[in-house]
Amino acid sequence: MKKIILILMIAAFWNVTFAQQKPCATASKFGADDSVGNLNYITAEKTLAASKLITKGKSYRLAIETNKDVPAFPPRTFSITVLQPDQVGGESLGPTKTTYNDDIIMGWVGIGTGIDGLGHIGIDNLYFNCNRAADFVAANGLKKLGVENIPAVATRAVLLDMAGYFNTDIVKEGTAFNRAEIEGAMRRQGIKSIEKGDVVLFYTGWLKLIGKDDKRYQNGNPGLGIEGAKYLASRGVAIAGADNENLEVVPFEKGAGVFEVHQILLANNGIYIIENLNLEEMVKDKAWESFFTLGAPRITGGVQAIVNPIAIR
Amino acid sequence: MKKIILILMIAAFWNVTFAQQKPCATASKFGADDSVGNLNYITAEKTLAASKLITKGKSYRLAIETNKDVPAFPPRTFSITVLQPDQVGGESLGPTKTTYNDDIIMGWVGIGTGIDGLGHIGIDNLYFNCNRAADFVAANGLKKLGVENIPAVATRAVLLDMAGYFNTDIVKEGTAFNRAEIEGAMRRQGIKSIEKGDVVLFYTGWLKLIGKDDKRYQNGNPGLGIEGAKYLASRGVAIAGADNENLEVVPFEKGAGVFEVHQILLANNGIYIIENLNLEEMVKDKAWESFFTLGAPRITGGVQAIVNPIAIR
């Protein structure tokens, strides 16, 4: 029995001593203090170069609306209330009879167009850059990796028309986008490369289902596969987005984990995810490359944020 | 007595018959269906021209954080809660042990950096473009003028360094910015003109008080005066913003109504307002003119929105 105890002691010692010195699986290439991952690739040079894509001045509002009816991941709910403080009975304020409305939100953040922060998805409670849940997750807000840290985003967006690539209106749920499909779509559209700090947007036609077949919208979607996610990571992509609820292909690929693409992007590679984007008009205009700006509301400690990115060309 | 009754009857008749044919005080110059006011001035040409202001690629994140501690107009409160649905007891999901955090917001929208929609402030319950409160305000969201209507904003921003103009760090509360001060600041900074569709940002140094003297931050601020508001309106400004809670000078100017500048901008002229902006770094860089983008979260029926505009030059 002594031998066993010895082995266990050695194992425990190794665990405590050496494990901490190994770089953990989610370590950031930008250093131990990094909390924004590949957004670091969006340098002034990158922004300046991307701004040259503005040649027409046409802006695209990429958000759908957030409300109680838009399909949302259960058990998320949302409500807004409009009220008129201190004006009961038709009171108005002062000589110019000022009246006003105010609004209250009660609900889950991940409804409508939203960005997943790096504190959203982890691997067995290990989150981006070796952050352990027990160390940074508090009931009243994340102490690290919160969305308030997201810097101003102004970079190049590449729009991949996967519906066009598959020659269909709405790409079938469960269709995985991996390297072959991504490069195929790029070739078809004449996009030469995906580069460090880029935003990659996948158009699947899926948004057309909202209000028509919400159940189908929620039960799956085409999207990024595991190899595709790793490919985007290898290119240094900053943000990946799609016009559906998961970005990631659902049902998951054979052998894949639950939201493993989310794990690969967010936890392993510091790549942000934007879901439920409205890319219809961009596709119509063949706005394959554009200047993409995003200012995420800075709610302290937020896991996700309701956003409305603007693409311009 | 008959005469009186006759007069009253005539008045009532006139009121009912003719008043409705008169354009109302808040009519939009963009027509009866307009719901976004001077944002209509932000055309593709305007956006394209403004994009030429990007010469360095430097982006500015203009939002402050929104949380329970940031000074807010009473009785507004805010809270965020982070939780781990379906992971009680350390459960993880699937073979790759996926774990996740989600977040819930409970609170008033007008906290932190926010845009006032055109449904925020009215004149005796008459809001922008002749919309009567009774016709469009519902407890579960505005039926018109909600923030979900705000288009993609990509235009020129003009930053007025009022602290510099007054040769001080923090401009005194109650200091009104009217035509003389606005044009004075422009001259000082070499800004030639304010134009249709511009965003005008006032720097007052006021943000420096947050966390140091929250009480002072909330009890007043320097800001736009009535004549100044009318002047901006005459120039066709789309959005006016400031680095304090009200944009508008508080205490109000002598003879002014309660938030009358808000009435002039929002209700009479369809000019949006952004409050609590962080303009510190822009001033440090003398980024007097920049490319300004804003994508307001599209919460259906929302009065205001928590935003994070991005300025770039």
Place this chain on the structure above:
Amino acid sequence: MKKIILILMIAAFWNVTFAQQKPCATASKFGADDSVGNLNYITAEKTLAASKLITKGKSYRLAIETNKDVPAFPPRTFSITVLQPDQVGGESLGPTKTTYNDDIIMGWVGIGTGIDGLGHIGIDNLYFNCNRAADFVAANGLKKLGVENIPAVATRAVLLDMAGYFNTDIVKEGTAFNRAEIEGAMRRQGIKSIEKGDVVLFYTGWLKLIGKDDKRYQNGNPGLGIEGAKYLASRGVAIAGADNENLEVVPFEKGAGVFEVHQILLANNGIYIIENLNLEEMVKDKAWESFFTLGAPRITGGVQAIVNPIAIR
């Protein structure tokens, strides 16, 4: 014109001077400081006498459940969230591995079994005991008439089996209960009198519709009529309740105002209202007279409260 001005001045003077001396329409018979109306009738003597009705020791839980699915008056919504603060990743607290759940509520109070406080319904913004809305209603809670003022209720309840009286399972919507019906039901059940400080409960069979025909449940119900409300007031009733959403008959009686019975009970007479009671078992047991206790949660400034009265006999 001078005459008109004179008349107007006299009118204004009269208004200011004499109007305030007239007792207002909602004055309490318990004095200017009263904020709980007929609950004042529930004296120690009343409670002691009512306690004698306990002869079997059987208790009745009179509340239905409150949740997102129970039919509610629009636009009321409700949600509960359960979370495990500080236990992310399966952490437990201390040597005995303590774990815990906590819960958050987001929603409107008036869902499920609820008591209407005296600040709920007014007559042109005049509420119980001459309280004008502008004087006591604040966005962050009532400054008077809030439910935190409701004293301990322990009194006699009289249950009127209106379904039995009309010889039906579910009394038809729009059926008004006035003096004739109330006294008829009393006679049928052998109830001799309704007395000061009593709770009067109307059984209509209506609760059986929940989950079966929610739409019908919400679109009307049998209930108290105007004459019936005045009759209860004349008897000094403290609380009136029913097993449906409004207590009051809906559609309203011919010529009646909108929720005029609510006005008569709450505003004019200081009689509380409890809605959505579960009276099924009491009727089955013919528990016509019982000892009724109610402790309303004391949320400061609350208009209504989610309650669960207990009847015992």
Place this chain on the structure above:
Amino acid sequence: MKKIILILMIAAFWNVTFAQQKPCATASKFGADDSVGNLNYITAEKTLAASKLITKGKSYRLAIETNKDVPAFPPRTFSITVLQPDQVGGESLGPTKTTYNDDIIMGWVGIGTGIDGLGHIGIDNLYFNCNRAADFVAANGLKKLGVENIPAVATRAVLLDMAGYFNTDIVKEGTAFNRAEIEGAMRRQGIKSIEKGDVVLFYTGWLKLIGKDDKRYQNGNPGLGIEGAKYLASRGVAIAGADNENLEVVPFEKGAGVFEVHQILLANNGIYIIENLNLEEMVKDKAWESFFTLGAPRITGGVQAIVNPIAIR
């Protein structure tokens, strides 16, 4: 090494096979389907007997108020909002000019006077009656052990004046009430016994600190010790309550776990806990034994409930 593997295999087998047949540590004595623990002791006979304690008709409202200012366990927050739906601009409804207020709650349930349901505290995620967290805890409400299951409570309450026993106004924090103190207080007050189905209320004078020394109120309190909790369990007590935030002594006794008294009462013995009770008037009146009624609001899936018990004698 084979031996080790064999031992491990045997252990695993035993674990799977026999462990499930052993009654678990939190098994209910009322059977596998039980979800309300010792409330089962409150039979009709018990209620009837307790009702005889009503000899004066005096009722005691035992709740303190729930609001944003009352001291609460972090990070709990609370807010109420009062609004006037569909009455913007002073609109009223119908010919009798009906106006109304409605209210919204956003906040944590465990604030003010509250009952801890049996799903509140567990031992390593094992809750009352062998319920494992993973099986019954959902983000949108408990699937078992929710407060909606709490039956009507009408039973005997025994009030122990611990401040009197210790001959002080406010018993010092950290003072544990164990068998000796409990029986000592009973003797001093002439209480002969604690019986099955009783509610035991501890008066510590602690409530006097609210509004005067909120920090002290929150940082500890005198209360039930581990041996005392087991003693109450041995007597078959249904509910234990106190006039402070934890009922349980804080700082915990030497060698005790974190909220181990909560574990003993809730998880091991199915005894409910009520905190923040106002017992001042009962003590003044020496209302040592009384008839105690409680109707907990039936929010489906709720962990705790904001309550207002009524004691009568």
